Amino acid sequence: DIQLTQSPSFLSASVGDRVTITCRASQGISNYLAWYQQKPGKAPKLLIYAASTLQSGVPSRFSGSGSGTEFTLTISSLQPEDFATYYCQRLNSYPLTFGGGTKVEIK
Amino acid sequence: EVQLLESGGGLVQPGGSLRLSCAASGFTFSSFAINWVRQAPGKGLEWVSAIGGSGLTTYFADSVKGRFTISRDNSKSTLYLQMNSLTAEDTAVYYCAKETRYCSSSSCPPFFDSWGQGTLVAVSS
Numbered sequence: 608d609i610q611l612t613q614s615p616s617f618l619s620a621s622v623g624d625r626v627t628i629t630c631r632a633s634q635g636i637s638n639y640l641a642w643y644q645q646k647p648g649k650a651p652k653l654l655i656y657a658a659s660t661l662q663s664g665v666p667s668r669f670s671g672s673g674s675g676t677e678f679t680l681t682i683s684s685l686q687p688e689d690f691a692t693y694y695c696q697r698l699n700s701y702p703l704t705f706g707g708g709t710k711v712e713i714k
Numbered sequence: 715e716v717q718l719l720e721s722g723g724g725l726v727q728p729g730g731s732l733r734l735s736c737a738a739s740g741f742t743f744s745s746f747a748i749n750w751v752r753q754a755p756g757k758g759l760e761w762v763s764a765i766g767g768s769g770l771t772t773y774f775a776d777s778v779k780g781r782f783t784i785s786r787d788n789s790k791s792t793l794y795l796q797m798n799s800l801t802a803e804d805t806a807v808y809y810c811a812k813e814t815r816y817c818s819s820s821s822c823p824p825f826f827d828s829w830g831q832g833t834l835v836a837v838s839s
Contacts, residue, residue, distance in 0.1 A: 641825040643759075650809055650832055651751075651759065656825035657816045694759055698824045701773040703749075703761040 609634045611697050613706030619714045626682040628709045630695035635675045639699035642671055642680045645708075646691045654693075655680065685711070716740040716828040718810050723833030730800050730837070736793040736810035736830055743791035744768070747813040749826060750784065750795050752806035752835075760806070763795065764813070777803075800837045807832040 610633040620626050630640065638658035643651040653662045655671035658678055668683040682689055690713055695706040722734040736748065750762040763784040764773045772784050783796040793810055811826035 637821055637823070639821070639823040641823075643826075645759075650829035651811075651826075652829075653825060653827050656827075657818075657821070657823045660816060662827065696759075696761075696826075701764070702775045703764070705751075705759040705761065708758045 608702060608704065609636065609697060609700065611695055611704050611706040613695055613709055615709060616707060618709055618711050620685050620711060621714045622685055622687060624685045624714075626685050626689075626711060628680045628693055628695075630673075630678045630680070630706050632676045632678075632697055636697050636699040638674050639697055640671075640673070640678050641696045641698060642669075643694045643696065644689075644691045645694065651694065682711075687713075716812065718812060718828055718830035720808060720810055720830045720833040723808065723835045725836045725838065726800055727839050728801055728837055731796070731798045732800065732835060734795040734797065734808055734833060734835070736795075738791045738793065738810075738812070741812070743786075744788040747824070748786065748793045749811045749813055750793075751809045751811055751826075751829075752804075753809070753832075754803075754806040757806075762808070765793065797835070800835075802837050805835060805837045807834050 612631045640658045642655040645651040659671045670681045692708045692710045717739045719737045747766050749764045765784045769786045781799045785794045809832045810830045812828040814827045815824045
């Protein structure tokens with residue numbers, strides 16, 4: 608199975624900071640990658656699909672890039688409501704897999 | 715508005731069975747694949763199973779293959795997950811998620827655009 612390695616697993620940042628999260632696939636997956644945000648006690652929320660397409664209603668400070676084996680999620684200016692856990696997910700073949708998650712906390 | 719509502723979770727003994735349901739509304743249910751994703755307490759997300767819109771194609775994670783069955787009743791807009799031979803490792807919040815595809819000239823990647831609120835399954839004696 609194709610593995611996803613997400614880094615860092617934990618990130619401490621301040622409001623206004625630029626934040627980058629990386630997701631690496633063990634084999635090429637083209638643009639078959641999505642990013643989700645999850646807050647405690649809530650269901651995940653789709654942020655980015657097809658590696659770089661912003662989901663409707665998601666603020667433009669979120670962006671995704673990459674193709675093949677390396678992908679990034681960037682938050683251009685961290686806002687208080689962005690403190691959460693972020694997951695990447697590959698969807699090119701079954702079984703589908705999620706990255707291990709990145710918890711973004713307030714510095 | 716798309717809504718997904720899971721039910722059927724609860725406390726079950728090891729070796730027992732449970733059937734989860736996911737009632738959908740706000741979209742043409744039979745046109746979309748639906749997935750189950752679970753999250754053990756304090757852990758990350760784990761994809762569990764998927765079923766195509768017609769119900770003819772199904773997929774499972776290795777961790778549940780042979781023990782879980784996924785099905786759907788398109789006349790009721792409801793998805794099911796039959797879970798047998800449950801162990802403590804199956805303890806988790808189970809989410810259903812609607813799958814949509816974004817197709818361009820070069821690729822057609824899917825993604826999960828709507829999720830239910832989750833139902834907790836606890837396996838313990």
